[in-house]
Amino acid sequence: MELQITTLIENNPSDDGQLLFEHGLSLYIEADEKKILFDTGQSGDFIKNAKALNKNINDLDFCFISHGHYDHSGGFEKLVSEAGKLPTLIAGEEFFKPKYKMADTHGYKFNGNSFDEEFILKNQISLRKVKEEMVYLTEHIMVFHHFMKHTDYEKRNNRFFIKENTKYIPDDFEDEISLGIVTERGLVVIVGCSHVGIVNILKTISENVDIPIYAVIGGTHLIEADEARVQKTVDAFKEMKIQLIAVSHCTGEEGIRLIRQELKEKFLYNNTGRVIQI
Template structure:
């Protein structure tokens, strides 16, 4: 059976669908199971899903990439729609979070988060689908955590320890599905190599959080993708249009821009 990713929510959308700053993906695994990856920031992903012929309430489970509002904000709407599946996240996913930019913003999840299964390292969710958390951060490598804290005063820095990714087994090869990649792509792929000995990927999909990174980091990401032999790249959400443009021009592989309504299939 083909593995399929259907984008239910992203910053951009196909005609007839809605968009918001957020991410939600329906994952059809190699054994036919339906999983959800994040819920966007509102019930928008449910409305888009209906238009796309996907019923999130029937999903086996929901995996959360981290606890920010733009990935967890649709949780209450999902539960109200009748979802009874498993919810999995890092133990720190339910903490309050704040962003210190021009002003202080609450960027945390719904309070309180529904009961969830804590994934503190890695866990197989279903055949062909594995979740990874607790991604080590090398001090010399990029991570997207600037301006985040656990308190409004900014005294307790938030390194986003709950950042997670999914690994899908497909007949085409391994596929990495990211949320925001706050750990940084280099850290994430090095962790994958350390855990599984995996040093080749067929595809990388999701947000790379490069919209506020410099061009030197864009180049390091491009080099890392080349090192892992990535043949398909699909980026959106927090990647940033300029970074996506750079990667599309720089890389000798298929590069897609994600948006609500996009379906990606792997043999």
Template sequence: MSIKITTLIEDTLNKNSNLISEHGLSFLIECDNKKILFDTSQSDNFIANAKKLNIDLYDVDYVVISHGHYDHANGFKSFCDISRKNFSLYINHKFFDRKYSKKHGNFIYKGANFDKQFLIDRKINTFFVDKDITNLTPKINIISNIKRTTYYERINSNFYINIDNSYVKDCFDDEIVLTIDTPKGLIVLVGCSHIGIINILKTVEERLHNKIYGIIGGTHLIEADESRIDLTLNEFKKMDLKFIGISHCTGAKALEKLENNFGDIYFNNNAGNIINIL
């Protein structure tokens, strides 16, 4: 079994890279003779990066979008324009909740730039995930309905959804994660981890009855205080992770602590990074 995970776009670049960076995230997973696009960032820049990396996105089998925020979903329409295959889309059944952030008393739309009608018009084979575990391939699962067990992983109170013209706090019930079962343990791919990265990892371990080998993606520690970061890193150590490739919404303070605490098993997962696991 071989696995190849390419970070098509992310907030930062490796030195001397000729790729494009933007606030967003997109991965291509090649495994089980399938191509899976996980998140589509906020524009078509991930497609441009794929071309520079000599990666063909025309024949992607599955698209999985972690949650309904623009920086993970808004490149999807551009992807639909280039795809030449009848791919399947997997999103949570609450993906189309109208998402906003509150800044200086104003509500700013942060949701996706497409709706259910777009999917109908394009005849996109769409699966609305609502089960705890959804099998994508024999080795790849989508995990939903994440349990909230930690006391220190609090969701940013400035995120809202609009229901019947009323703004209520967004609990990110739409958030899903992707897992890959390898002989070394589970690889977990996360979008933003608004629910809490430790909540996610503990839920994954409990549901799939397997240890976690490594994690890739965003952890939303950018707004975490010192205590939450330290508690998170302590849990990473208890889990005995073998690689940590996170970035995006993780934040400079947490990234520095990760580098200091985990040395060679941590890397800042910039745009263009390729992970091969045999």
């Protein structure tokens, strides 16, 4: 089975400088005779890039949103307004809990989804809330949810909260989901931000499926990590014998530098417009 992943939008510009870019992530995935939109960036500009890259948003089977932050779900309403055929939305069951971030001087700032379940119902969008730890979408495509804590060095940002009634509660990112695609070379894992820790995600997946992880593609949220954490993360990649680390979005310049330095030809910066074929 062939797998093709096209990065529609990401923090950094395309190599030719012709595509739009923004803080966010959106990938167009073609696998197992399915077309999947993985995250929607923050503005909906991924749609313009999709047209430039000859990727048809009307052919989508699924729209997969990794977690409820604006830079991953913000373009969904534009997709709904512009697509003639709406894909099934797949998200964690906790996806619609309102998310906030503690601002330095202005208290709590909303940074969650711009739409709610009423919007989904109004537009007659098929919604699949993932409750299980693992769900098969097809024979070769699966969704992972509820990641266990395996490391003591992957700390979650204590400025992120969810709001329940009138209370702000630390966000443990229970809504976060990742995508797994089985290829001849092994399992390809696609992640949005990895707020729960990229190593926690990969080790949990390894416990659930007896397939070697060949590649990791997406955001690793090492932007706030110190050198010691990045080094332990790289050591975990080596221990799991992962052959391709294609990072995007929230990895951070220092994380990119260290991963590139350590993994050499196994490293790829997955910037806007990049196409990966496996």
